[in-house]
Amino acid sequence: MSLTVDDTRWVAHLARLQLADAELATMTRQLGAILDYVTQLQQARTDNVEPLAHPLPIHNVFRDDSPAPSLSVDAALANAPQRRDNFFAVPAVLD
Amino acid sequence: MADLPYRIVIGLEVHVQLLTQTKLFCGCSTRFGQPPNSATCPVCLGLPGALPVMNRRAFDLAVKAALALNCRIASFTKWDRKNYYYPDLPKNYQISQYDLPFSSDGHLDIQTPEGTKRIGIIRAHLEEDAGKLLHEEGGSGKDSLVDLNRTGTPLLEIVSQPELSAPEEAKAYLEELRLLLKALEISDCEMQEGSLRCDANVNIHVPHADGVAATPIVEVKNLNSFRAVERAIKFEANRQYGQFQSDGKKLGDRGVSKATAGWDDVRGVTVVQRRKEEASDYRYFPDPDLVPIEVDSAWIAEVRALLGELPAAQRTRLQSQYALSAYDTEVITRQGRPFVAYFEELARGCGDAAEAKNWLTNEILQTLNDRKSDVRAFPQPADAIAELIREAKATGLNKQRARDVYAHMVSEGGTAKEVIKKLGFTPVTDEGQLRDIVRRAMAANAKAVTDFKNGKVKAADAIKGAVMRETKGMARTEMVQQILLEELQRA
Numbered sequence: 126m127s128l129t130v131d132d133t134r135w136v137a138h139l140a141r142l143q144l145a146d147a148e149l150a151t152m153t154r155q156l157g158a159i160l161d162y163v164t165q166l167q168q169a170r171t172d173n174v175e176p177l178a179h180p181l182p183i184h185n186v187f188r189d190d191s192p193a194p195s196l197s198v199d200a201a202l203a204n205a206p207q208r209r210d211n212f213f214a215v216p217a218v219l220d
Numbered sequence: 221m222a223d224l225p226y227r228i229v230i231g232l233e234v235h236v237q238l239l240t241q242t243k244l245f246c247g248c249s250t251r252f253g254q255p256p257n258s259a260t261c262p263v264c265l266g267l268p269g270a271l272p273v274m275n276r277r278a279f280d281l282a283v284k285a286a287l288a289l290n291c292r293i294a295s296f297t298k299w300d301r302k303n304y305y306y307p308d309l310p311k312n313y314q315i316s317q318y319d320l321p322f323s324s325d326g327h328l329d330i331q332t333p334e335g336t337k338r339i340g341i342i343r344a345h346l347e348e349d350a351g352k353l354l355h356e357e358g359g360s361g362k363d364s365l366v367d368l369n370r371t372g373t374p375l376l377e378i379v380s381q382p383e384l385s386a387p388e389e390a391k392a393y394l395e396e397l398r399l400l401l402k403a404l405e406i407s408d409c410e411m412q413e414g415s416l417r418c419d420a421n422v423n424i425h426v427p428h429a430d431g432v433a434a435t436p437i438v439e440v441k442n443l444n445s446f447r448a449v450e451r452a453i454k455f456e457a458n459r460q461y462g463q464f465q466s467d468g469k470k471l472g473d474r475g476v477s478k479a480t481a482g483w484d485d486v487r488g489v490t491v492v493q494r495r496k497e498e499a500s501d502y503r504y505f506p507d508p509d510l511v512p513i514e515v516d517s518a519w520i521a522e523v524r525a526l527l528g529e530l531p532a533a534q535r536t537r538l539q540s541q542y543a544l545s546a547y548d549t550e551v552i553t554r555q556g557r558p559f560v561a562y563f564e565e566l567a568r569g570c571g572d573a574a575e576a577k578n579w580l581t582n583e584i585l586q587t588l589n590d591r592k593s594d595v596r597a598f599p600q601p602a603d604a605i606a607e608l609i610r611e612a613k614a615t616g617l618n619k620q621r622a623r624d625v626y627a628h629m630v631s632e633g634g635t636a637k638e639v640i641k642k643l644g645f646t647p648v649t650d651e652g653q654l655r656d657i658v659r660r661a662m663a664a665n666a667k668a669v670t671d672f673k674n675g676k677v678k679a680a681d682a683i684k685g686a687v688m689r690e691t692k693g694m695a696r697t698e699m700v701q702q703i704l705l706e707e708l709q710r711a
Contacts, residue, residue, distance in 0.1 A: 139501055141305040178298040178320070184512045190240050190277035193247025193261070201260045201368070204267075211256045212365035215307040218353060 128157040226424040228457045229434070230390050231382035232449075234397060235375045236407035237349070237415035238281045243372035244348045245272030245315065245510075250374070252413045256367040264372035266311030271509055278346065278374040279513065282322065283523045285376055285406045286344045288530055291326030293520050298512040302502045307366050308351040316377075318504040321345035322513065328380075328400070329532055330392040331550075339393055340381035349373035370414075376407070382421065387450040387457075394418060394446050395554075399531050403557050411445055418443045422456045423471060426464055434471040435460045440490055442482045452483040456490045534560060542573035551581050559595045562602050569606025572613075579605060583626055600629055608636035615640070615647040616696045648695045651703070654687075657695075658703050661686040662711065672708055680704060 133153040137144045144152060195201075198211050207214040243250055246263035262270035286293060300318035326341035351368040378397065384390045398409040398416060409416040423437045440456055443449045463469070469476050481490040529537070531553050538549045538560070552563050559580075567576035584605070588595060608629065612622040617640070628639045640646060648654055661683050662669050671679035687700050 139303075139305070139503075178296075178506050178512045179508065179510075181511060184514045186273060186511050187276035187279070188247070188273045190242050190275050191247065192242050192249050195248045195259045195261050196265075198255070198257050201257045201265060207363070209363060209365055211258075212354070212367060213257070213307070214363040214365055216364070217355065217362050218307055218364045 128153055128160055224457075226426045226457070226461055228385055228387070228453065229382045229423050229425060230384035230387075230453055231421040232378075232380045232384065232390060232393060233419045233421070233439075234378045234380075234394070235349075235417040236285075236378070236401055236409060238278050238374040238376055239405055239407055240275055240278050240281065240374055242275060244275050244278050244346070244374040245372055248369075248372065252415075254369055256365075257369060259369040260371065264310075265368060272315065272507075274510060274513070275374060279322075280523060281406050282344070282346050282374075282376050283515070283520070284404055284526060285378075285401060286323035286326065287520070287524050288400055288404055288406075288527055289323075289326040289328055289341050289344060289378065291323035291341060291344055293323050293515055294320060295516070296320065296512060296514055297322040299507040299510040300504045301507050302347075302504055304502060306350070307364060308353050308368075308371070310351070310368060310371065314348060314350065315507055315510070316347035316504075317345035322515070328393065328396060330389065330396050332386075332389055332392060337389065339383050339389075342379045342381055344376055344378045347375050347377055349375050387453040390420060390453055391446050391450050394449060396531070399554060399556070403531055404527065418449055420449060420453055420456075422453055422460070424457050424460050424464070426461065433464070435464050436469060436471050436473075436476045437478050438490070438492065439478060439480050440483055441480060442485075444483075444485060448483055448485050451485075451488060452490055455488065456481065459490060538563075542567055542577070544573065544577060548577050548581065551585075552577070555585070555595065562595050562598070565602035566606050566609075569603050570609035572609065575609050575613075576606075579609060579626075583623065587630055598630075599633065604629065604635060611636045611640060615649075617645060617647070618693070621645050621693070644692060645694060648691045649699075651699070654691075654695055654699060655703050655707070657687055657690050658683070658700065658707050661690065662704075662707060669708065669711055673711070680708065683708075 130149050130153050133149050133156060134144070136156075137149070137152070202208050202211070202213065205213045237250070240250060242248060243264055246261050248259045248261050248264055251259070263272050283293060297317065297320050299315050301313040302316045302318070303313045305312050321343045322345060324341075324343040326344070327338050328341060329336050329338050331337075349370050349372065351366055351371040354365040354367065355362075380393065384393055394416075401407045402409055407415055411417070420440045420443065421437050422440055423435045425432045425434050438456060438460065440452050443452055479492050481492045483490055535546075535549050535553050538544055538552065539546060544552070552560055562584075563576060563580050566580060567573040570576055584595070584598065587593075588598065591597075605626070608622065608625060611617065612625075617625070621643075624643060625636060625639045625645065628634065628643060629636065632639075634642070648657075665683050665686060668679040668682040672683075684700055684704055687695065687704070688697075691700075
């Protein structure tokens with residue numbers, strides 16, 4: 126597995142991260158090392174092993190469909206980088 | 221569609237909001253129209269440390285829908301994270317289902333001009349909705365505003381096979397799906413409120429010398445009405461044909477990937493937006509915060525028992541049981557289960573299914589449309605309208621009078637008998653009384669009597685008219701006719 130700088134740039138783009146060329150080089154090396162480790166794990170024989178969906182041996186945990194109090198608008202917006210009236214305000218998104 | 225130089229291939233992805241009170245993984249209300257950001261909590265805001273817990277009702281409703289769509293229910297299903305960064309998604313991932321959806325391999329039958337067509341359902345899975353972005357008017361430099369009330373709302377995504385081959389079929393599929401989901405009270409399917417949303421995957425197959433070429437698939441979004449779905453598909457297919465003729469690009473060519481287009485309803489065009497992120501770009505992985513779900517046959521049986529009669533079966537039964545036409549059956553079933561129930565009660569109550577159908581699809585449907593109301597809010601129970609139909613028939617009340625009685629019953633209340641009396645529509649059935657009226661009319665129209673005697677048969681009409689005026693039209697025409705003839709012959 127050899128990760129390229131272009132791969133790193135694409136992953137950074139997906140995560141909306143802006144990386145300088147020097148950072149891209151560092152990240153490519155570090156991410157590459159992680160992937161090499163995973164490649165090593167992939168060599169383990171798993172032919173007769175069920176894929177694990179969850180580490181805990183429990184299933185079917187539900188709650189009833191009954192309303193619980195929500196946060197106040199002020200509390201919900203307390204961490205907003207910017208607030209406009211009762212909305213979160215973010216840089217214009219033009220897709 | 222036979223005269224198009226290509227064949228259209230359409231697959232629909234439909235998202236419907238499930239009729240729960242609360243969100244998929246937290247207790248915040250899903251009610252439409254709440255003030256911005258007033259229905260959020262640490263779970264749906266994606267605050268660190270908050271843990272989602274699955275809404276049991278959402279899962280039950282989803283299973284119910286999947287069963288109605290003839291899907292296979294998986295015995296084991298799990299939750300996955302779909303990662304992408306966008307301001308309407310505070311966690312930066314959407315909880316969805318990737319490789320092990322809870323249901324798959326179903327079908328839905330639709331009606332086409334060529335008859336019934338079976339459309340395959342690839343899968344139906346559950347996921348949470350994202351928030352709502354409002355783009356401020358006035359263009360560049362302005363902020364976008366985010367309302368996270370909708371974040372975490374339970375959605376059922378239903379993915380059809382690419383087996384729809386005309387815009388009209390896409391519309392028929394959506395109408396049938398909506399009817400089914402509304403009948404089962406799984407979703408209210410209001411496109412205006414976003415509780416039913418549709419994306420269309422469209423491409424075309426163009427026959428040419430070496431066989432058939434398929435154009436790259438475009439996913440058309442922003443379809444806000446069934447009409448928009450039809451128009452957008454029609455436009456997009458034609459656009460792809462033009463594009464194919466100019467660049468010849470085919471599905472599967474190097475460097476050709478699925479694209480996304482937005483439908484501009486005002487301009488009536490699709491606008492290709494961007495390269496669609498490939499599935500691997502979403503970096504799906506199992507959500508460690510949620511445990512898997514195992515569904516056994518007892519659970520499936522329990523939900524299946526709640527299905528009742530599905531619209532397709534209902535249509536067939538109504539047609540044979542009440543001898544209705546396919547068209548009338550469609551009109552009635554399309555209004556939903558309460559309307560069908562009303563019809564059946566009315567038909568039983570008046571003993572005449574054809575009359576029940578006439579009253580229901582003309583007067584009552586008109587009233588409901590005028591009032592923008594539902595049959596459940598209709599002021600007169602089926603029994604009361606059945607009584608009106610019976611009374612009208614028994615007393616020979618003509619259609620116009622019966623409609624007047626109906627209108628009065630609906631606006632002012634009262635039973636058919638009361639209103640008939642109140643409006644003075646009580647029929648004159650006493651022969652002696654009617655004979656007196658006829659004699660008086662003859663006396664007052666002596667010239668007409670003479671004319672009749674001299675062979676002008678039509679002259680009797682004037683006398684008959686006088687009788688009908690005197691009785692306010694409440695005498696039976698045949699009875700008046702007979703008495704009048706007897707009296708004229710005697711005169």
